[in-house]
Amino acid sequence: MSYQGLRFMGGPTGEVRIRIYRPAGATGPLPVVLYTHGAGWVFGDSAVQDGLVQDLTAQSGAAIVLVEYDHSPGVRYPIALEQVYAALDWIVVHGFLHDLDATRIAVAGDSVGGNMTAALSVLAKQRGGPEIQAQLLYYPVTDASFDTDSQHSHWLRVDAPRDEPARAGAGVLSGLPPALVIVPEADVLRAEGEAYAATLRSTGVPVTAVRYQGIIHDFALRATNAVTAATAQAGEFLRAALSPELQTL
Numbered sequence: 445m446s447y448q449g450l451r452f453m454g455g456p457t458g459e460v461r462i463r464i465y466r467p468a469g470a471t472g473p474l475p476v477v478l479y480t481h482g483a484g485w486v487f488g489d490s491a492v493q494d495g496l497v498q499d500l501t502a503q504s505g506a507a508i509v510l511v512e513y514d515h516s517p518g519v520r521y522p523i524a525l526e527q528v529y530a531a532l533d534w535i536v537v538h539g540f541l542h543d544l545d546a547t548r549i550a551v552a553g554d555s556v557g558g559n560m561t562a563a564l565s566v567l568a569k570q571r572g573g574p575e576i577q578a579q580l581l582y583y584p585v586t587d588a589s590f591d592t593d594s595q596h597s598h599w600l601r602v603d604a605p606r607d608e609p610a611r612a613g614a615g616v617l618s619g620l621p622p623a624l625v626i627v628p629e630a631d632v633l634r635a636e637g638e639a640y641a642a643t644l645r646s647t648g649v650p651v652t653a654v655r656y657q658g659i660i661h662d663f664a665l666r667a668t669n670a671v672t673a674a675t676a677q678a679g680e681f682l683r684a685a686l687s688p689e690l691q692t693l
Contacts, residue, residue, distance in 0.1 A: 475686035482555030503679020558584025578685035
């Protein structure tokens with residue numbers, strides 16, 4: 445595994461920081477996964493996500509570009525999202541200088557990083573690019589109402605009122621890249637992640653949605669059997685999308 449941290453000029457603040465991970469012994473232009481970390485928009489960095497990103501790099505055979513976006517409350521929406529979009533654009537324009545193949549790009553993220561990954565896919569569609577081959581969402585935040593069944597089950601009283609939240613319409617979500625949505629059973633975000641997957645599927649987007657039993661939010665950052673299985677599944681999904689010739693039989 446090799447690493448490279450760099451800064452480039454761009455985005456709404458004028459500068460964006462990224463960290464590039466490459467598989468051990470990799471040569472030539474590599475497919476790319478643009479990764480957006482979680483931690484509530486206010487915390488998190490490459491150090492927190494390092495283990496997960498290393499494992500995804502090894503399992504997928506792709507280079508992973510992790511964006512060190514600016515945190516709230518120092519910046520407000522949409523600064524962080526625009527920094528992630530700037531990183532996507534940087535890969536297309538300058539990636540070849542770092543052996544990154546801009547014709548094979550997937551996007552991925554966990555928790556609020558999953559939120560920004562989903563939003564990035566929509567933004568790229570609305571702006572006419574760059575083209576994204578796949579999206580990997582770990583327990584994404586997808587509902588601003590915080591009024592889903594798992595929010596109530598794991599936060600509020602079980603007898604609290606429950607209403608189905610509004611979802612993005614087909615006009616926004618149709619035509620987005622294929623998605624893998626991974627959620628833990630005991631997570632307040634579980635219901636909205638699964639609902640988002642169902643909505644994507646209803647618009648014709650190819651979706652695989654998986655619930656891992658008996659685990660909690662941020663499980664992908666831990667060392668458990670579920671993490672091993674989820675990372676292997678995510679790696680195969682990314683290989684199939686970006687390097688089908690390398691997919692494990």
